[in-house]
Amino acid sequence: MSRYLQKISLRPYSDAEIWTGWDLPGRSGEVEGLILADHLSSEEIRRKYAVEEFLLIPEEYLDARDFLPRR
Numbered sequence: 001m002s003r004y005l006q007k008i009s010l011r012p013y014s015d016a017e018i019w020t021g022w023d024l025p026g027r028s029g030e031v032e033g034l035i036l037a038d039h040l041s042s043e044e045i046r047r048k049y050a051v052e053e054f055l056l057i058p059e060e061y062l063d064a065r066d067f068l069p070r071r
Contacts, residue, residue: 006019019051025062
């Protein structure tokens with residue numbers, strides 16, 4: 001399982017963007033559209049991305065075709 005960060009736009013309701021953290025079981029390495037956070041410290045993640053926790057996405061909810069390796 002690896003940890004990833006994702007920037008999410010709140011448009012059209014707001015011009016703001018937020019970062020969220022995901023724990024993705026069965027995944028490792030780079031994934032297109034996500035930032036691999038395994039090598040970042042908790043302090044760096046909090047300071048740079050304002051992410052306090054990572055949400056677990058159960059493996060049965062993930063389709064291998066939804067997460068393509070970075071090209």
